[in-house]
Amino acid sequence: MRIVLSLLLLLTVAPGLRAQEWNSEAATALVARAVARRQRTEADSGLRSYRATARGLVFFLAEYGRDPGAASRLVKADQLDVEVYWEAPNRSKQNVVAWRDRAYLPTDIRYHRDHLGIVTNDFSDAIRLGDGDEVRDAVHPLSPLGPTLYDFALTDSITIAAPSGAVKVYALQVRPRDPTEPRVAGTLYLDTATAATVQFRFSFTPAAYLQPDLEDISVVLEHALIDQRYWLPYRQEVEIRRRTAWLDVPFRTIIRGRWDVGDYQLSVRIPAPVFAGGSYGGLRQPDPRSGTWQEPIDSAAARVLEAPRVASVAEVREQVDAMLGARIARAGSTRLAIGSVSELARVNRVEGLAIGAGLTIPLAAWRMEWRPSLAIGTANGRPTGGLALTWRPGRAVVTATAERRVEDFSQWPVISGALNTLMAQEGGNDHGDWVGVDRASAGIRWPLNSVTDLQFSGGAEGTRSLDVATSPARGSYRSNPSLGAGTVPWLRAAATRRPAAGSRGLEGRLDLEAGSAARRGYVRVGGEAAGRFPLGAGTMRLEVRAGIGSAGLPSYRGFAIGGRGTLVGEPYRAFGGRRALLVRAEWQLPVSLPLPGRGSLGASQGSLVAPFVSLGAAGGAYEGLPWQASSGLRPVVGVASELLFNVFRIEAAYAPRAGKIGLTVDAHPAWWPIL
Numbered sequence: 001m002r003i004v005l006s007l008l009l010l011l012t013v014a015p016g017l018r019a020q021e022w023n024s025e026a027a028t029a030l031v032a033r034a035v036a037r038r039q040r041t042e043a044d045s046g047l048r049s050y051r052a053t054a055r056g057l058v059f060f061l062a063e064y065g066r067d068p069g070a071a072s073r074l075v076k077a078d079q080l081d082v083e084v085y086w087e088a089p090n091r092s093k094q095n096v097v098a099w100r101d102r103a104y105l106p107t108d109i110r111y112h113r114d115h116l117g118i119v120t121n122d123f124s125d126a127i128r129l130g131d132g133d134e135v136r137d138a139v140h141p142l143s144p145l146g147p148t149l150y151d152f153a154l155t156d157s158i159t160i161a162a163p164s165g166a167v168k169v170y171a172l173q174v175r176p177r178d179p180t181e182p183r184v185a186g187t188l189y190l191d192t193a194t195a196a197t198v199q200f201r202f203s204f205t206p207a208a209y210l211q212p213d214l215e216d217i218s219v220v221l222e223h224a225l226i227d228q229r230y231w232l233p234y235r236q237e238v239e240i241r242r243r244t245a246w247l248d249v250p251f252r253t254i255i256r257g258r259w260d261v262g263d264y265q266l267s268v269r270i271p272a273p274v275f276a277g278g279s280y281g282g283l284r285q286p287d288p289r290s291g292t293w294q295e296p297i298d299s300a301a302a303r304v305l306e307a308p309r310v311a312s313v314a315e316v317r318e319q320v321d322a323m324l325g326a327r328i329a330r331a332g333s334t335r336l337a338i339g340s341v342s343e344l345a346r347v348n349r350v351e352g353l354a355i356g357a358g359l360t361i362p363l364a365a366w367r368m369e370w371r372p373s374l375a376i377g378t379a380n381g382r383p384t385g386g387l388a389l390t391w392r393p394g395r396a397v398v399t400a401t402a403e404r405r406v407e408d409f410s411q412w413p414v415i416s417g418a419l420n421t422l423m424a425q426e427g428g429n430d431h432g433d434w435v436g437v438d439r440a441s442a443g444i445r446w447p448l449n450s451v452t453d454l455q456f457s458g459g460a461e462g463t464r465s466l467d468v469a470t471s472p473a474r475g476s477y478r479s480n481p482s483l484g485a486g487t488v489p490w491l492r493a494a495a496t497r498r499p500a501a502g503s504r505g506l507e508g509r510l511d512l513e514a515g516s517a518a519r520r521g522y523v524r525v526g527g528e529a530a531g532r533f534p535l536g537a538g539t540m541r542l543e544v545r546a547g548i549g550s551a552g553l554p555s556y557r558g559f560a561i562g563g564r565g566t567l568v569g570e571p572y573r574a575f576g577g578r579r580a581l582l583v584r585a586e587w588q589l590p591v592s593l594p595l596p597g598r599g600s601l602g603a604s605q606g607s608l609v610a611p612f613v614s615l616g617a618a619g620g621a622y623e624g625l626p627w628q629a630s631s632g633l634r635p636v637v638g639v640a641s642e643l644l645f646n647v648f649r650i651e652a653a654y655a656p657r658a659g660k661i662g663l664t665v666d667a668h669p670a671w672w673p674i675l
Helices: 002-016 024-041 297-306 313-330 417-427 667-675
Strands: 049-064 072-086 092-101 128-131 135-139 149-161 165-176 186-193 197-204 214-226 230-243 251-266 280-282 334-339 345-348 350-363 368-377 383-391 397-408 434-447 454-464 487-499 507-517 518-533 538-549 557-560 573-576 580-593 607-618 634-641 648-655 660-667
Touching: 024 165, 024 186, 024 313, 024 434, 049 230, 049 297, 049 667, 072 251, 072 297, 165 197, 165 313, 186 313, 197 313, 214 251, 214 313, 345 417, 350 383, 417 660, 487 518, 538 607, 557 580, 557 607, 573 580, 660 667
Parallel strands: 092 280, 573 607
Antiparallel strands: 049 072, 049 251, 072 092, 128 135, 149 165, 165 186, 186 197, 197 214, 214 230, 230 251, 334 350, 345 350, 350 368, 368 383, 383 397, 397 434, 434 454, 454 487, 487 507, 507 518, 518 538, 538 580, 557 573, 580 607, 607 634, 634 648, 648 660
């Protein structure tokens, strides 16, 4: 516990160790140069016009799950080629000349027109986004009014990579003097020779957002030195995140646009009719016949999502949070909080019907949230729930929790909570093996980058065995195993990697645990990893799950495999103990299934068939528990199918050692965190 507290102190205090000198004489002089430079009509010896091509992908993503580092799922991708025209002093036009899209889940999203193009004028003096519906008239820091409304801190003179070569720039941090007004905050990178903007990374104060469900917007603008004279748009990224304003559910939507600009033609004559009809023209909707695409849109989306950027929008959010802290914390009201469908209502054999909910109580000034929750099992009359405190001092997420829970002992979920409720209530088929846990803990999550994070926690929990307390509508329940182990203090560490949505990167988690049960110390190591790579007409997905514990490992921290979710065809959780291994190879082949309807609901995309092979083994069995050693490897061969935009998953498999065929149907495991 002492180690955990030391890490908490170090990681939460470190971001504030280096104080900045705001509005120094050097910073003020540099800002004056940059403002004057930006306001000149004929900058850099008189560029009068240009024509360029912007190529981009706009992603619509969903992020769900109570985990602070929840992964995103790609819902839709749009790929566009846009002709860009600009003429001095500040006239521009963008025409969409090629546009294709791909829906990975049903959606009827319609983008604002400026989401489908680039920023040609560095946002002018008044920043607008979403055609003015999302952000309107936030003053630019380098506008004539900027020096009176913002503080500036000259942090360093550095060299950064640019398309034309290394460029020496000044890093200039920007924050609003009054964070309650619609302003921006971020970092300007200015050319040391000319004070031209080379990069601008920023986000907005909460007051700038005009819609209550807007969580935040982050922007990265990069310029390139064209013809060795003109700093013009080169790469851009904008991310817009939204959450429900009146209900706290672990779900947000994200619009992320990534653009590359090139093929510049300078000082060309642009006919006057080009600028007619507003700032945006060309295609008004996707046309698969437009454009000459060099690769399938799936490959293009994965490549762009995986491509490294000079600065990601996640890093921009972290920088702005570290700079302003509670000054930009968005004041919110107390909201009803529901972590998943199963938190609202669930059925199992030890509680019967359990009904619950919670609240989220924001403490904006301290960047904290309280989350009290309460549920009641109607069969056993026992309350569950607790109180959780979340603090976000910067990059870190610090939590402290006191709770009483009824939990399935296995760390590897095998069924969605909603389906388990239905099967338990109607047919007596409850897939959980339940233990009662009273827990007090504290921990910290520290992101290393946009896809990898570390977690450290410590605590103690009192555990107790639970008996069957109810009956199903039909059939009967199996007995619940005895899993209580008394009071168990523990320390845990974990490393998690979640690749970008739509990418083929490696994902996984490694857990390390040390504790004491019945005055006997134990060590536990568990992990899972999965990766995908192209193979022939499809994609090969490899998955490994493994766990091992020492002789003192309490039974509720053990492992079990067999049947649904692990080895379809084998008896359910027939094998287990202090160690387990599960390996799966699945060849995913896309198929086209015509669906009724129009638009995204009638698309013939998002289905697959997947032959697979699984191997599992377990040992170190506990006396008195229903799962035993596997006596070697247990192979399974089968085929899976994902339907309706990969929302539903069916698996049929044959287990040769058991001589049985198994069939399972459920939502895709990616949706289980909210079910």
